[in-house]
Amino acid sequence: MKPPFRWLFWLYRLGREACPERSRGEPKRRSKIKAPHFMWGFLFLLMNHEVYILYSKTLNRYYIGSSSDIRVRMQFHATSPGYKFTGKAGDWEIFLKFFCENKKQVLAIENHIKTMKSKNYIENLKKYSEMIEKLKNRYSDR
Template sequence: MHIVYILHSQKLNRFYIGYTTNLDLRLDFHLHDTQARKFTYKADDWTLFFSLACTSKNQALAIEKHIKAMKSKVYIENLAIYPEITSKLLNKYATSDC
């Protein structure tokens, strides 16, 4: 399964957007890994804010890129509030050649 996920840190008041095929393993990496060079090392309170299962790697990467390109906290917050946004994203990037 290909998943786009968004983490939120209350401490930093920031979001982190990523892609994975194993959400549990990836969350564990963000919460417990000690690599100081990674963005999520800056806080220890990351919580899963949003996740979206995609049908292909290409679709997931295209959606991840789209969300990052929006550069909007409001847009990210709206993803969790309005399910029609996620439906539109899945439809927009449904083709394998995204």
């Protein structure tokens, strides 16, 4: 499943064209048309929520997390202070990541994986992709 980056760009441009003074950095004018504001609701719905699992060789540990922007989150983990869990090692690499439908599903799956508390379970998630599909079906809104 490819992330809908084209839709996000299209909605961003639509908001800027509807209210061009905002794109030039001019102060916000009071008007009855609030075209750019409707855009953020759509952007929130189209955000790519994903569950990720990091692995550190030095600690031989896994870290389970979720984010809508994995690049920003990885940068946070790389620069986190030493008293945080991911700050204890500098060699975190992405072990597994997968997209979900919405934030509610992401948080439910992340919580499920954390409550399992098993390295074998995490390694089996990577080995058997049908486990991920079963989790997505189990925690879907349908």
